[in-house]
Amino acid sequence: MTKTGLIADVGGTNIRLALVEHQTGAIQYIQKYRCSEFPSIEDAVRTYLDDINEAPQEACFAIACPTSNDWISMTNHSWAFSRSETQRNLELNNFWVINDFTANSMSLPTLTEAQKIQIGGSDVDPLAPITIYGPGTGLGVAHLIQQEGRYIPIACEGGHADFAPISELEVELLSFLKGRFGRVSNERILSGPGLVNIYEALCHIHQKPAQQYQPADVSAKGLSGEDSICRQALSMFCQMMGSFGGNLALMLGAFGGVYIAGGVVGNFVDYFLASDFRNRFEEKGRFSRYCSQIPVYLITAEQPGLQGAAAYLRQELGYQLG
Template identity: 35%
Template sequence: MQTDQNFHFPVLVGDIGGTNARFAILNEGDHEPRDIIVVQTANYPTIDEAIRTAVLDRLATRPRSAILAVAGPVEGDEIDLTNCAWVVRPHEMIAGLGVEDVIVLNDFEAQALAVVALDKGSFEPIGGNPAEITATRVVLGPGTGLGVAGLVRTTKSWVPVPGEGGHIDLGPQTERDYQIFPHVERIEGRVTAEQILCGRGLRNLYVAICRADGVEPILATPVDISSAGLAGNNPQAKETLDLFATYLGRVAGDMALIFMAHGGVYLSGGIPQHILPALKTGHLRQAFEDKAPHSHIMRDIPIRVVTHPQAALVGLSAYAQNPAAFQVGTEGRRWQLA
């Protein structure tokens, strides 16, 4: 594992999701990125074109390094994104964009870095011990997909642990679950956490509830469903949010046990922020703590919703400014000008 990872400034930081990509230029000494540029991935054929047109053509500052967080596993010299048509080709970036150094991380590594870089005002607590504990943490992010990462604490630094935890199995427990789950869309016979705990999953769940109730789904988008659920004017939409919070609590609790995350579980992404009132009703916390025989452990583990709109970029910026504070393995994920 490489730990000596100093960067040449200015640094281009980028958070590449399935729907939106966020970029900023970071100068040495900046605690947070400035002049953040947000683009829709569908509007550009390639990531290189998006960077060239939306960032470099607008700004006078030319970056020397690039640190990118992408939604998907980072493997090889051509990195496919899970929910986006872009392919990241670092050698082509170095040749075509004029940068000297490219590092590509998983997007939830960046979210994990962020939870120790953000201030207390960037979180909304939902139960557990309110004290700030320097201990291992977990991040989950329902968005275009479901991202999961750990942040393990060593004696001197933080170690982000990326993964594809959103693709674990999610199954029924209650009688109501058994009525609904036969109607949930499957992938090759499986119901994964991401099939429910993301934007399209929210609608999957809503449609399954409607079918279990024998009513026609009338709400077309996740925004429509969440808005109606929060307003309480559609019973299926309201139950969708209640069960979304319950299932998110179950998965978050599982991840907390896997990592023994005494430092807390952090919920990032746009969905938790949008449906925050539904997450604070008690369904989330009750399901999170319902982990017999370890419920006593779960009661103290805090859940915090990340409310900062650009958390991933803050995490990447903290890493760029002080790489020694983090043990980020870059073997096979860092490309430099020969």
Template identity: 30%
Template sequence: MPDIDAAGVLQFPVLVGDIGGTNARFAILPSRDAPAIEFPTVATADYPDIDIALERAILARTDVKPRSAVLAIAAPVTGDEIRLTNCPWTVRPRVMIARLGFAEVVILNDFEAQALAVVATGSGHLEKIGGGAADPEASRVVLGPGTGLGVAGLVRAGEVWVPVPGEGGHVDMGPRTARDFEVFPHIERIEGRISGEQMLCGRGLVNLYRAVAIADGKPSEFTSPAGITAAALAKSDPVAEEALDIFVTCLGRLAGDLALIFMSRGGVYLTGGIAQKIVPALRNPRFRAAFEDKAPHSGLMRNLPVFVMTHPLAALAGLGAFARTPQTFHIRTTGRHWRAV
């Protein structure tokens, strides 16, 4: 049982928040059984810090005053000051308690919340991309290209689900095919490395697009992930088409690697806005081919299902499930749970 307090529960009302590099989404759970109060998405660039964003965009718009906050953030959770990886916000739970009046604050990794959502949202928000039936009791993997690349596992232990957060989006990615060896030298690196996040996120798609253009000596017309995706799906720009093909192939390779690591017979779940927008490309056989190309275990891989999660607020649903039914999950909150003095 999670170590929230002696009874294993949070104090309601509970504010839940999913804070990424570009957008932050919030809701308030007035009580354990009441429906969530949802708020418009907050652009992180519109506010200098999270406390001001909460004051102006959330708390000023409701008379419900949350006693607890459970926030999922796109960064490793370490210490009393947690700097987000892909935006200038820093989360300071002790300052938040003093300034906003919370009795307690719990900070989770953003993909811990996405892993919780796999259990919370149900099959009505899934698009299947091949494979056999998911084992409902088996381990699962969640990964999502967005502003960055998030990864988490979800394992079953007795009667509870245990999310396994990490920084799997920063693993090495390398070339495999002859075409890869032509394109990869032109991909922007971080300290000499090509990580998953340098390819499999919004800026990663732009990175790939520019690399393909340079490799072929062609102009790169588009500068945004949305523009590249739209041109690729419309088949109006060959460079964009190939960039998205490489993106999908490398996403399949990484998803397959993670499926092997977790032996995820419960499925691999692709989440986030990019995955939802490129479902037609993911249905292209190249994704499953890359996912399954894991000799000597290709036969095993053919049976593992992949799903795109289509719930628009999946992480908030996962956090809500944790707040309402903590006994369903085991989440160690030591070092990630702050209380008012």
């Protein structure tokens, strides 16, 4: 009988659940439920297991919140639970709860060529460190290294590092946002809300009234050319994504590759690929040649969170990845 484990990718709006085959890593029976329809995560899981009539003995959940303690409390939803109590209630032999960007980093060794797009650089060094970042509601950052045949994810809060302007216009952007927030982190710019912050700063700089736009409005109106300030905001966003990615590459020596995840860039992939992103990634003065060799990949996989949870579970059970 094929042994399977339960995996979950848990966000503030939806929970995605699936099974992963221990031996092959194949993911099957993917289901998505709205979190608001269940009083607890355990109720959602029991509904899923009843639907597929399975009783796995291992599980790995990827959740967008801190996961270092037994008590897990979601940042963008009301669900909270005890890891140990949930393990007992679901009769699991093994139960891992990991951060969503830990899962994203663990997905990287499992990505196929069709699940990523290379943006410049040379071939990867398979033994070198890897970094991943991604703008969504916030700005996630994580790293991945190999040691004795195992992949070790390194969680961090790199999105909260200080924003460093490059151009005079970015200095003006920083000044505006400093007046609003005091301290300006990269997340204030490289995220969905950050895209709106850039737009509103540009409206102030150009002395034009700002509309009550959401991130999707800024990207849509920028892509269509309907709003020239939205277009400029989109261009600056891509440039600053490049600068930040290059900084991460320098700090880690990420010759294993720099990967981009998150939902924001997925809204304008073609524009991003044609933007000034790569030039800004490499624009590092004396170390421009150094960065020019480092490949960047845009992740296009539909379920990187589930892939990463599956990879984490399988590695903990002793299976080789990649």
